[in-house]
Structure formats: structure tokens, C-alpha cells
Amino acid sequence: MPDIKLVPPHPAGTRPTSPASGEVNKIRVLSVLVEDGQNTLTKVSGVLRRRGFHVRGISIGPSRQPGRSRITLQIDHGHAEADQVRKQLERLVEVIEVEDLTGDDVHSRELVVATVAASELNGLLERGAKVLSTGPGGTTVEFSGERQEVGDFVDELTRHGIVDVVRSGPVVMRRTA
Amino acid sequence: MVLEALEREGVEYIFGYPGGANLPLYQHLPEHPRLKHILVRHEQGAAHMADGYARARGKPGVVFATSGPGALNLVTGLCTAYMDSVPMIAITGQVNSTQVGRDAFQESDVIGATSSVTKHSYLVTRIDQLPRVIHEAFHIATTGRPGPVLIDICKDVQQAEANRVVPDYVEIPGYKLNGHVNLDQAREAARALAGAERPVILAGHGVLLSHAERELMQLAEAAAAPVGTTLLGIGAFPVKHPLSLHMTGFMGTGWCLKAVQNADVLMMVGMRVDDRVTAKLSEFAPNVKTFIHVDIDEAEMGKNVRSHIELVADARLALEAMLPHLGKVDAGRAEWLGQIDRWREEHPLRYKQSNGRLQPQDVLIDMYRRARSEAIVVADVGQNQIWAALWWNYDRPGLFINSGGSGTMGFALPAALGAKFGRPDLPVWCVAGEGGFVMTAQELSVAVEHQLDVKIVLLNNFSLGMVRQFQDDFYGGIRSQVDLTHMPDFVKLCEAYGLPALRVEKFEDIAPSFDAAERTKGPFLIDFRIDPEANVYPIVPLGKGLNEFREAPEYA
Numbered sequence: 127m128p129d130i131k132l133v134p135p136h137p138a139g140t141r142p143t144s145p146a147s148g149e150v151n152k153i154r155v156l157s158v159l160v161e162d163g164q165n166t167l168t169k170v171s172g173v174l175r176r177r178g179f180h181v182r183g184i185s186i187g188p189s190r191q192p193g194r195s196r197i198t199l200q201i202d203h204g205h206a207e208a209d210q211v212r213k214q215l216e217r218l219v220e221v222i223e224v225e226d227l228t229g230d231d232v233h234s235r236e237l238v239v240a241t242v243a244a245s246e247l248n249g250l251l252e253r254g255a256k257v258l259s260t261g262p263g264g265t266t267v268e269f270s271g272e273r274q275e276v277g278d279f280v281d282e283l284t285r286h287g288i289v290d291v292v293r294s295g296p297v298v299m300r301r302t303a
Numbered sequence: 304m305v306l307e308a309l310e311r312e313g314v315e316y317i318f319g320y321p322g323g324a325n326l327p328l329y330q331h332l333p334e335h336p337r338l339k340h341i342l343v344r345h346e347q348g349a350a351h352m353a354d355g356y357a358r359a360r361g362k363p364g365v366v367f368a369t370s371g372p373g374a375l376n377l378v379t380g381l382c383t384a385y386m387d388s389v390p391m392i393a394i395t396g397q398v399n400s401t402q403v404g405r406d407a408f409q410e411s412d413v414i415g416a417t418s419s420v421t422k423h424s425y426l427v428t429r430i431d432q433l434p435r436v437i438h439e440a441f442h443i444a445t446t447g448r449p450g451p452v453l454i455d456i457c458k459d460v461q462q463a464e465a466n467r468v469v470p471d472y473v474e475i476p477g478y479k480l481n482g483h484v485n486l487d488q489a490r491e492a493a494r495a496l497a498g499a500e501r502p503v504i505l506a507g508h509g510v511l512l513s514h515a516e517r518e519l520m521q522l523a524e525a526a527a528a529p530v531g532t533t534l535l536g537i538g539a540f541p542v543k544h545p546l547s548l549h550m551t552g553f554m555g556t557g558w559c560l561k562a563v564q565n566a567d568v569l570m571m572v573g574m575r576v577d578d579r580v581t582a583k584l585s586e587f588a589p590n591v592k593t594f595i596h597v598d599i600d601e602a603e604m605g606k607n608v609r610s611h612i613e614l615v616a617d618a619r620l621a622l623e624a625m626l627p628h629l630g631k632v633d634a635g636r637a638e639w640l641g642q643i644d645r646w647r648e649e650h651p652l653r654y655k656q657s658n659g660r661l662q663p664q665d666v667l668i669d670m671y672r673r674a675r676s677e678a679i680v681v682a683d684v685g686q687n688q689i690w691a692a693l694w695w696n697y698d699r700p701g702l703f704i705n706s707g708g709s710g711t712m713g714f715a716l717p718a719a720l721g722a723k724f725g726r727p728d729l730p731v732w733c734v735a736g737e738g739g740f741v742m743t744a745q746e747l748s749v750a751v752e753h754q755l756d757v758k759i760v761l762l763n764n765f766s767l768g769m770v771r772q773f774q775d776d777f778y779g780g781i782r783s784q785v786d787l788t789h790m791p792d793f794v795k796l797c798e799a800y801g802l803p804a805l806r807v808e809k810f811e812d813i814a815p816s817f818d819a820a821e822r823t824k825g826p827f828l829i830d831f832r833i834d835p836e837a838n839v840y841p842i843v844p845l846g847k848g849l850n851e852f853r854e855a856p857e858y859a
Contacts, residue, residue: 161476161477165414165424169418172419176419207605207606207609209605210602210605210606213601213602213604214602216479217602218477219422219477221477222476
């Protein structure tokens with residue numbers, strides 16, 4: 127039996143024509159379990175593009191179930207109603223399930239790997255960065271944390287002279303009670 | 304192996320076109336006489352034929368095309384079927400699996416090009432995938448909200464030999480079917496409808512697809528609620544019924560639009576609530592206190608209008624579940640129905656009858672008199688489509704076929720031929736304007752080859768009538784690129800193709816021409832030279848709310 131929400135995310139009787147108030151409210155965090163296949167990522171991204179949703183962050187990795195992967199998405203749902211992202215993804219045959227983690231009590235982690243020119247790294251190490259390698263070209267460190275922490279860490283990096291930096295999309299998991 | 308699977312799925316007809324990448328299929332086709340193959344003249348024609356077949360027959364239409372241009376020519380037809388939820392299986396040849404991605408001759412990314420216009424698609428690169436894929440494809444195309452499914456099969460797979468493993472069931476973990484009804488929601492919906500002062504029910508294609516016409520009638524009568532249909536819902540509720548509002552939407556009847564705009568409870572069943580139904584969204588049904596939406600596709604919920612009561616379910620099951628819970632119906636209903644009757648009198652459908660030129664409505668009224676609700680009418684897109692929708696009191700389901708969501712010009716002729724293949728027992732009329740007709744006119748060869756008894760009513764106004772009307776009324780009266788005076792002589796064109804045709808320019812000649820068409824077995828075309836200034840009314844100006852509909856002037 128389908129789960130029909132009695133209290134929809136938008137008040138009933140409204141027509142989702144005006145943009146939702148506040149940028150933050152327009153971001154949904156979705157955990158999407160998919161069947162592995164040549165077309166899966168194309169289909170998922172195709173739906174997002176066609177329906178006017180914007181991908182803020184994405185990460186993909188194998189799930190515990192063989193032949194299935196988990197995609198974590200941060201989506202700006204634009205002018206559409208928030209729940210449309212989930213429903214449109216659910217329609218795809220490649221998609222097994224979509225979990226909306228927006229606003230839930232979650233662990234949300236992103237990874238950053240950076241090479242900096244400076245040899246004085248205390249500011250970075252105090253934040254929890256780990257040194258991966260050092261050499262004449264600089265020192266390469268990794269750091270993981272929540273989006274904001276990673277952002278702050280990158281700001282800190284700039285003070286150390288960034289040679290190169292890469293950031294991952296988020297991986298998100300609901301906290302156990 | 305493909306052909307055997309199609310036989311197992313009960314396929315009668317394949318509409319297709321051979322080419323380099325599907326030659327292995329065609330090599331073995333003669334070994335399968337149960338599969339009747341119709342050779343079209345263009346792949347788009349194949350897709351529309353399969354579409355018309357599916358809508359008339361209630362079974363999925365099957366299409367074959369080769370790789371590259373062959374497959375890409377299907378795109379418009381797939382989109383037409385996708386927008387209108389028509390079950391279809393398109394089997395396209397692909398280059399050898401070892402050549403995929405190397406820009407081989409006639410290679411194209413068919414999955415990429417069609418994934419936005421198909422319910423699902425498969426690229427088959429290994430023979431062992433094939434039995435499961437074909438079985439799954441039929442399951443997905445025909446269940447839930449139906450739609451087209453494309454199977455792109457590499458040429459080497461078509462040629463491969465394999466053990467014939469027939470799957471006896473399919474397991475598709477990511478395919479969710481919303482068939483069942485939430486009974487609490489059904490009860491709530493029934494109570495809202497019964498307690499309404501000014502209820503309106505709108506019925507869409509989903510009612511026809513789930514065969515819920517009887518339940519809709521029972522519910523409407525029990526709740527004393529008037530019923531309008533969408534363009535694709537035509538036939539779901541008999542137009543002559545006292546509770547009928549006829550067609551809704553931006554070219555719907557004035558009394559239906561008045562009812563929608565004044566309703567306090569609006570129940571929308573089996574429909575997408577798209578912009579052609581709502582017109583300006585912020586002004587749609589402004590007095591509604593309770594929206595009820597019934598649809599099998601959860602993604603339709605809140606896509607355009609967020610309803611108070613949402614039933615994600617098969618329309619028939621949902622209506623059936625509501626019936627026992629209607630309880631006592633509001634006693635003030637007579638006042639509301641009386642008001643609608645007054646609107647019906649104040650805003651009748653009307654057209655110009657006395658300017659000496661042939662009026663399209665006169666042509667259609669005579670055609671429909673002969674059709675007597677027993678014929679399938681397939682309309683094209685444009686003015687002809689709306690005239691065909693409005694000027695007949697459809698009282699049975701499944702008799703009006705047209706491209707509603709996609710609005711594909713050129714749909715009517717091939718779809719009408721497909722409908723005739725599907726329902727040879729019913730008369731089939733094809734209504735088209737000359738603009739759309741020439742887009743797929745090459746399929747006349749198919750009509751002649753198979754002597755299909757399809758009567759083509761060409762409403763020829765020497766212009767792109769709907770565009771001309773929009774330019775006249777909403778784009779500053781600038782007639783730009785709508786003139787179609789340079790068209791073939793359609794009687795001679797038919798002669799060249801080998802079917803009889805007549806030209807009609809006067810009202811008196813309508814009936815004799817139809818007599819001639821009906822006397823003639825096989826295809827027949829009548830080129831009706833209609834009033835080039837004839838317009839579609841009522842019409843809501845683009846960007847305006849439904850209550851701003853414009854009506855035909857009162858003619859003397």
C-alpha cells in the first residue's frame with residue numbers, strides 16, 4: 127500500500143509556482159539505492175536535468191548489496207515542489223529506493239585532498255588533517271568533515287598556498303538513535 | 304529468439320522498417336507467420352501506427368527499426384506515446400556490440416536519444432540478457448501507468464545462438480506499481496465529495512486506461528456531481544448525460560470552465576493536471592476548498608496542484624473504494640446543477656453557419672451522424688483536433704484517439720491505419736488538417752497496400768489554422784508563415800497513391816461525398832475546402848486564467 131502523506135510538504139491547495147523561501151529550504155539530501163548498469167547514472171542525471179533540479183553534490187559507491195550502488199545527492203529542487211525530486215527518481219526502473227535525509231539527524235561527510243606549498247602545517251594538523259605524502263613539490267594532506275568544516279578547511283589551506291585541491295561529494299547516513 | 308519471444312507475448316502486428324542493423328530479425332521473420340509485419344514508409348509512421356493500434360486494441364503496439372536514422376525517426380512517435388501513456392515496444396537494431404561507441408556506420412546513441420521519451424529502455428549486448436529483457440519490457444510497458452519501452456539490440460546479439468530459456472516470471476526490484484487504494488484516503492475523498500456544495504469531477508485518460516467508466520458514472524450519479532473530461536479523457540463520461548460538462552481545459556466548453564472556476568470541491572481522476580487543463584495555474588479553480596487527486600503515478604501528485612486528498616491508485620479501484628462511503632449527499636446540490644444548466648444555455652457551443660463557405664463543424668456533424676458512436680475517430684493536431692473533440696456527443700469510451708500531450712502533427716493518418724489493424728470490426732475515420740496530413744502522407748501506401756477501410760476527412764483551409772488563429776488573436780494579428788496555398792492537389796495525390804478521393808467545396812456536397820466514401824470499400828479521402836477563417840471557440844487566451852475564455856461571436 128502506498129504511503130500517502132496526510133501532511134504534504136507544501137500546504138494543500140497551493141500551486142508550486144513561486145520559488146520556495148530561503149535558499150537552504152530548497153536543498154534536499156537524498157540517498158538513492160540503484161541497480162548497477164550502463165545507463166543508470168545517465169537516467170538519474172537525465173531526470174534531474176529534465177525536471178529542472180540542480181545537483182549541488184553527488185557521490186557514488188558500492189552498497190552492501192551486490193550489483194547495487196548508493197548515490198548520495200544534494201539537490202536544489204528549483205521551482206518544483208520539494209518532494210518531486212524523490213518521486214521523479216522513484217519512477218525510474220533502475221532506482222530501487224530513495225530515502226530523503228533532508229533535515230534528519232545524519233552524519234554527512236565530505237573528503238578533501240590537497241597539496242600545499244608550505245611546510246608549516248600546524249594549523250591544518252590541529253584541525254585533524256592527515257599527511258599523505260611530502261616531497262619537494264609540497265605536502266599532500268587529507269581531511270574529512272561536514273560541508274562547513276571542509277569549507278573552512280579549504281579556507282585555511284589557501285593561507286598555506288594551495289598547489290592542488292580536490293573535494294568529494296557528500297556521503298550521508300542517518301544517525302542511529 | 305526475439306521473434307519467438309514476441310510470439311509468446313501474443314504479438315499480432317509489427318510495424319517496421321528493415322535496415323543494416325536489424326537484418327537478422329528480418330531474415331527470420333518469414334519463419335513466424337503469426338507475426339504480421341506491416342512495412343511502413345517512414346519509421347515515424349511505424350511508431351504512430353503502433354500507437355493507434357495500441358489505443359484501439361488495448362494491447363501494446365510493436366515497432367521495428369534499424370540503427371541510427373531508423374531509430375531516431377521513432378523519437379517523435381515514442382514521445383507521442385509517452386506523453387499519452389500508450390503501451391509500446393520499440394525494438395531497434397544497434398551496431399555490433401564490439402563497434403558500439405566507435406561511430407560505426409549508422410550508429411547512434413539510441414538509449415541516450417530516447418530515454419526522456421520512454422518509460423524504460425534497454426541496450427542488449429549479450430544474448431543471455433534477451434529473454435528476460437523482452438519479458439520485462441512487455442510487463443513494464445503494459446502495467447501501472449503504461450508507456451513505451453525501447454529495446455536496442457546489437458546486431459551480433461540478434462545473430463547469436465543460445466539456449467532458449469524462457470523466464471516464467473519477472474522480478475524488477477526498482478519497478479513500483481501503485482495499484483492499491485489507501486482506504487482511509489478513499490473514505491475521506493468520498494466524504495469531501497458528498498459534503499461539497501459545488502462539486503466537480505474531472506476525468507482524464509487514466510479513467511479509460513483502467514476501464515473505470517462504470518465506476519465514474521456510479522460515483523457521479525450517487526454524488527450528483529457533474530463530470531468534465533480532458534481531451535484524452537473523452538468518452539469516459541457520456542456527453543449527453545445530464546451531469547456531463549463535456550470537455551474541460553483551455554479550449555473546453557464554457558459551462559465546464561465556469562463549473563471548474565466556481566467549484567468548492569474538485570476531484571481530478573486519472574489526469575496530469577497539465578497547463579492545457581489549468582491555463583494560468585495561479586487562477587485555476589480559485590474557489591476550491593478541497594482538491595482531490597486520483598492518479599496511479601505518484602509523481603503527478605503535487606506536480607502542478609497540491610491536493611488535499613491524494614489517492615495514488617488505479618482509478619477504477621479508487622472510485623470503487625469511494626462508492627460505499629459517499630453517505631448522505633448535500634441537499635443543496637440542485638441549486639448547483641441548476642446553475643450549471645444556466646451556464647450551459649448562456650455559453651453554448653456555436654459556429655458560423657451562414658457565410659456561404661464550408662464550415663468544418665458541418666462536415667464533422669455529418670461524419671459523426673454516420674459514425675453513430677460505433678466508429679473510431681482519429682484526429683490530428685490543431686483546429687481539426689478540437690473541432691473533432693467538441694462537435695460530437697461521445698457516449699462510449701475508446702472511440703476518440705488523438706495526440707493530446709505531445710500534440711504531434713502527422714499523427715492521425717498512421718494512427719488511424721494502426722487503429723484499423725487493431726479493430727478491423729469498427730469503422731475508422733481519420734480527421735486531419737492539410738498541414739499535419741502531409742507530414743506523414745506517405746503512409747497512404749500502407750492504406751492502399753492493405754486496402755484498409757479508413758475514411759480520411761481532410762479539413763483543408765490552406766493554412767496552419769491554429770497557428771493562424773493564435774497569430775490573429777494573441778500575436779498582434781501578424782500572419783507569419785502560416786500560408787499553405789502551395790499544397791498538392793489532394794485528389795490527384797490520392798490518384799497517384801491509388802486510392803479514390805473527392806473534393807468538396809459546398810455544404811450540399813458533404814452528404815453525397817460521405818455516401819460515396821461509405822459505399823467504397825478500402826481507403827477514401829475527401830478534401831473538404833473549408834472556410835479559411837474558421838476558428839476554434841471557446842478559447843482561453845495564452846497566459847490567462849480559465850475564467851477569461853473567449854467565445855464565438857453570436858452569428859446572425
